[in-house]
Amino acid sequence: MAEFLTQCGCEAQCEAALEALCRLGGLHCPACGGARHTVFEQNERTYGLCGHSRKQTTLIAGTIFQVTELPLTTGFLAMYLLTRAKNNVSALSLMRHLFIRGV
Numbered sequence: 001m002a003e004f005l006t007q008c009g010c011e012a013q014c015e016a017a018l019e020a021l022c023r024l025g026g027l028h029c030p031a032c033g034g035a036r037h038t039v040f041e042q043n044e045r046t047y048g049l050c051g052h053s054r055k056q057t058t059l060i061a062g063t064i065f066q067v068t069e070l071p072l073t074t075g076f077l078a079m080y081l082l083t084r085a086k087n088n089v090s091a092l093s094l095m096r097h098l099f100i101r102g103v
């Protein structure tokens with residue numbers, strides 16, 4: 001856990017991890033599926049520019065982070081807890097660990 005928090009403990013670190021995936025071609029353009037992106041920053045946000053369709057996209061477009069308003073740190077911590085657990089993790093347990101209230 002300490003190592004995880006050292007690597008992904010703040011929004012900037014989580015965004016850098018997503019950016020690194022984008023540079024490795026791990027993310028695909030939601031418009032055309034292209035894997036080549038140029039990453040740039042504008043108004044303190046990081047965007048990707050598709051090398052094929054020239055469509056702009058955010059780093060979270062097409063990822064699980066797009067459908068939530070939770071911070072990236074919460075999403076990364078959830079992935080960490082889910083992948084490190086030896087058994088299943090219930091939704092209620094995950095909510096308690098992440099200090100998320102139900103709707």
Ligand SMILES: [Zn+2]
Nearest residue numbers: 029032050053
């Ligand atoms: Zn594209």
